[in-house]
Amino acid sequence: MADISHPHNRPAWHWHLGVAGGLALWWLAYKQLIPLSEWIAGLFPVDRHSHTGEAIAFFFYDVPKVMMLLALIVFLMGVVRSFFSPEKTRAVLSGRAEGLGNVMAAGLGVLTPFCSCSAVPLFIGFVSAGIPLGVTFSFLISAPMVNEVALVLLFGLVGWQVALTYLAFGLSIAVIAGWVMGRLRLEGWLQDWVRDIQAGSTQIPDEALTMPDRYRQGIESVREIFGKVWTWIILGIALGALIHGYVPEDIMVRIMGAEAWWSVPVAVLMGIPMYTNAAGVIPIVEALIGKGAALGTVLAFMMSVIALSLPEMIILKQVLKLRLILVFIAVVASGILAVGYLFNLLF
Template sequence: MTAHTDLPPHPRSTLVQTLGLIAFLVAWVLLYRQLIPISDWLVSLLPVDRHSHTGEALAFFFYDVPKVLMLLALIVFAMGVVRSFFSAERTRALLSGKAEGAGNVMAAGLGVVTPFCSCSAVPLFIGFVSAGVPLGVTFSFLIAAPMVNEIALALLFGLLGWKVALTYMGFGLALAVIAGWIIGRLKLEHWLQDWVRQIHAGAAVETLNQSLTWPDRYAAGVEAVRDIFGKVWKWVVLGIAIGALIHGYVPADLMVRIMGADAWWSVPAAVVLGIPMYTNAAGVIPIVEALLGKGAALGTTLAFMMSVIALSLPEMIILRKVLTARLIAVFVGVVGSGILCVGFLFNLLF
């Protein structure tokens, strides 16, 4: 007897869900356009002067929390639908056997649309290496997946505009491709942990269900929102709270002296400062917004953001189970040098 779940959905059901999605998007846009008046109204309910340091900080917090969470929900839903066309196995299959160069470019591109943060990408790193994906190609994916993901791009677009978002994407992808290519050219496979090199995995199995319906894909988008929101919302709120304190209380002239374009040492200092921090794009971008609002240089600020996302200490701890300390040092050195170059170039261009 055939289960009802095996039957295709009725066209009317698909139409109803699509119309419901359109109605949700309209409501989302209307609410998003009212966030500034709502934040000002919330501050007016409190016994603080709107133009005081506390009032500025609260207004920043009340405005940015719903704005970032709304942007996050929308883009995660959209990418959840896109990801229904992919799977971890398919990603691995696409990269297996690819030569360096073209493989690095493909790996970096896949890193943008696949649902892996720096820590969750490490298990895939093991799978890729064991499946015969070249080490440099694998590193291109490992760098791009957390740093040039849809959350970072969407929030940068919403907070800083499309020019910054596209420039960041271009530099981030270039960094992932070039760093992965350099690591691949160094032929450091012997610096993997012994147990990783001894794994002999078979060919990747394609498990993507090509027959998924659009309601199934909508459901995948909703599930992605539930999953990712549960993991990152507290980092979003924490990042915005820190950003609010910077926005309300840190003097602009002090920020310009510390992170201004004229302070050449600020870019390497920002990279060193960012490595031990543990957050993600959703948590660090509100801090980036506040720093820029206080006059920090764009290149210095984005270098800080890249180091937090791509060279986080938790990622290094997890990678230690896969890589020797020497290979981790090479990874940090190559990626860190690339981030420095990006920071200095951004300061020159913007």
């Protein structure tokens, strides 16, 4: 963390005005991402509705979206973190409060309309603020997997019973998996630079910091974290864009319609290399169900696409060591498999 013991001479109201203006500009730019991506896609000599056109538009929408979310969330978490030392934060959110923290984090994930890669910036902010790892994983699992768009579309597609069951089991997976990972005490498997941020402290007491000091901490957090992960964000989303829209539905229906025990794990494995959000995968789900694929197998595929995508893992690799990513995949995949088998049994 940069030395903040000598504040600049700029008046505090300049900082307040600058931050407010910056947030307003951020919001205006964020609202223009879809038309901007469509405009850029239109510059390429390909049919906009072809696989290539879809991939181009997807890339030029998702890259700035995730970058902007990362910058905003890390800045805000840097400011918030200035009010709480790592010791205070861990004391509030660890121990007996951790189970409640898992439930709250999973509930927050349901309310945030994020795909897996978009949820990663908030996950990074939580981890760097010293929030227990298991609690942050509850959010990381529920944010993409239990999406309000998916709930509404599932309600219209297969009825409220399936939608509510999906909600209940999705939340249960997020809470239980996060709690289990918290119990395993895997903080040592975070990347070294993340642990350094967690262990760091400001050079003057929290109470002595002015708001400009806190703003500067937020800016410095953006510089520090953004510089570590931005290239991998682009790589991950580029990979996702390449496979976006190239879904071999006929082959998938033959696999997912099978009553063999292996259809559910194969569907999960098929979903991992793909990348889209909950709203984007629902049309695929609808097509697969309409062609006779088993409901539980299709839901397992959907959950793996939006909770265990390969692009997400590429980005997370800059925050988590490979061992921790493998544990995360194993825990979440186990929950998804359980949901798939259960839905095939019940529906």
